[in-house]
Amino acid sequence: xxxxxxxxxxxxxxxxxxxxxxxxxxxxxxxxxxxxxxxxxxxxxxxxxxxxxxxxxxxxxxxxxxxxxxxxxxxxxxxxxxxxxxxxxxxxxxxxxxxxxxxxxxxxxxxxxxxxxxxxxxxxxxxxxxxxxxxxxxxxxxxxxxxxxxxxxxxxxxxxxxxxxxxxxxxxxxxxxxxxxxxxxxxxxxxxxxxxxxxxxxxxxxxxxxxxxxxxxxxxxxxxxxxxxxxxxxxxxxxxxxxxxxxxxxxxxxxxxxxxxxxxxxxxxxxxxxxxxxxxxxxxxxxxxxxxxxxxxxxxxxxxxxxxxxxxxxxxxxxxxxxxxxxxxxxxxxxxxxxxxxxxxxxxxxxxxxxx
Numbered sequence: 001x002x003x004x005x006x007x008x009x010x011x012x013x014x015x016x017x018x019x020x021x022x023x024x025x026x027x028x029x030x031x032x033x034x035x036x037x038x039x040x041x042x043x044x045x046x047x048x049x050x051x052x053x054x055x056x057x058x059x060x061x062x063x064x065x066x067x068x069x070x071x072x073x074x075x076x077x078x079x080x081x082x083x084x085x086x087x088x089x090x091x092x093x094x095x096x097x098x099x100x101x102x103x104x105x106x107x108x109x110x111x112x113x114x115x116x117x118x119x120x121x122x123x124x125x126x127x128x129x130x131x132x133x134x135x136x137x138x139x140x141x142x143x144x145x146x147x148x149x150x151x152x153x154x155x156x157x158x159x160x161x162x163x164x165x166x167x168x169x170x171x172x173x174x175x176x177x178x179x180x181x182x183x184x185x186x187x188x189x190x191x192x193x194x195x196x197x198x199x200x201x202x203x204x205x206x207x208x209x210x211x212x213x214x215x216x217x218x219x220x221x222x223x224x225x226x227x228x229x230x231x232x233x234x235x236x237x238x239x240x241x242x243x244x245x246x247x248x249x250x251x252x253x254x255x256x257x258x259x260x261x262x263x264x265x266x267x268x269x270x271x272x273x274x275x276x277x278x279x280x281x282x283x284x285x286x287x288x289x290x291x292x293x294x295x296x297x298x299x300x301x302x303x304x305x306x307x308x309x310x311x312x313x314x315x316x317x318x319x320x321x322x323x324x325x326x327x328x329x330x331x332x333x334x335x336x337x338x339x340x341x342x343x344x345x346x347x348x349x350x351x352x353x354x355x356x
Contacts (some may be wrong), residue, residue: 002072004096004320007037007057007065009086010077011045012170014100014127018075019049021313028301031317037065062086066093073123073320076100079170080186081178084109091116096123096320098313102189103333105180107341114330125316125326126333128193132312134292135269138283139254139261140198141295142273149257154199154234158183158191160248162213162220162240176217184209184222185340188238191250193328193336195236198254201229206352207343213240224343267309 006022008015019038026033037057040046050058057068066074066089073096076086084104090097097117103110103126117124130136143151160183164174172178179186184207196202204227209219220240227233250266258276263269269288274280283291293303298311305311319326338355346353 001321001323004031004033004073004317005068005070006033006035006073006075006317007039007055007068007071008035008049008075008077009039009062009065010075010079010100011038011040011042011049012077015040015049015075015077017309018077018098018100018127018313019053021310022075022317023053024308024310025305025314025317028305028314030301031314031321033317033321034070037068037071039065063089066090066095072096073098073316079172079178080180081105084113087113088116091120091122094120094122096316096326098125098127098316098326099330100127101333102180102185102340103330103337105178105185107337110330110334110337114334117330123316123319123323123326124330125312125319126328126330127312128190128328128333128336129309129312130190130194130266131197131328131332132306132309132315133267134288134306135263135265135267135271136194136198137295138269138288138291139252139263139271141291142261142271143198143254143256145259147275148259151199151232152255152257153232154195154252154254155237156191156195156235156250156252157237157239158188158248158250159237159239159241159246160187161244161246162242164215165244174213174215174218176215179218181217181340181344182209182211182215182219182222183238183240184219184224184343187240187248188222188236189333189336189340191236191238192339193332195226195228195234196335196339199226199228199232199234202226202339202355203229204352204354205339205342205346207346209344209347213242219347222343222347226339268307 038049210221269285
């Protein structure tokens with residue numbers, strides 16, 4: 001397979017994140033990739049990126065990136081409503097696609113995107129970054145202990161400042177036409193994917209939403225009960241607030257018949273737990289990283305990428321280089337979008353909704 005030749009469309013907050021990660025992964029020389037093109041509707045912002053990345057193509061026209069000579073992979077980091085058309089055009093050109101979450105503002109568009117990339121046979125990955133979280137990976141392994149007995153319940157509280165007042169260098173998340181909704185689709189699609197991963201398929205949902213910040217169709221509170229295969233119920237509280245100095249945080253508690261686990265960190269750690277007998281125990285952040293290294297089979301350089309949040313981008317470049325399916329792919333995101341859609345229908349209709 002040819003070496004990855006990458007372009008990036010959308011130089012906002014999440015574009016900066018992936019741009020940094022791409023540069024970090026390329027510097028390791030583990031993947032012989034080139035990062036050659038950047039695009040943003042604000043041309044000066046694209047030039048600012050190019051000054052750091054040395055990109056050869058600097059433009060405010062997405063088609064200039066998609067048609068750049070030698071390009072075989074593209075990052076799509078624009079407003080959510082723009083994702084479907086850009087993915088369609090990238091797939092038609094045979095480009096590997098990394099698209100940020102949410103994939104689209106509606107379930108029907110996501111279904112079309114999945115069909116499109118699969119029909120074109122292009123490598124596809126979505127930015128569900130919690131799949132690369134050391135703390136949740138280690139937690140998943142701890143939960144595999146058969147001595148815990150049955151899972152009783154779990155609750156996740158996810159809170160974040162409403163990202164429209166400059167934190168992300170944009171305000172489009174306050175526009176339902178561009179975002180598709182509020183905290184549930186834009187932020188907690190991560191949490192829904194996490195619940196699917198940790199606790200199994202979601203079969204039914206009951207959701208309540210509230211709109212307090214004055215942005216029509218953009219909820220800032222979502223309270224959800226999930227029923228998983230096997231009858232286990234878990235709950236999610238997703239909140240956008242106006243506490244600007246408070247970082248985005250996730251607090252997860254899990255109860256088994258014979259065990260309790262908790263973490264307030266969604267990336268490194270620590271993890272606290274208590275079993276049927278004995279005191280509460282803490283697994284430090286350093287130990288979480290050591291365990292993650294073993295579980296994921298990372299070498300020293302890969303571990304450095306992982307601890308800096310760069311591993312998902314490195315894995316994408318690897319998959320482009322060897323022609324292998326990337327993870328998590330669009331079909332993984334589709335499962336989360338189906339749950340999001342059921343949640344919104346539940347909130348709208350005031351009833352529990354079963355997933356097909």
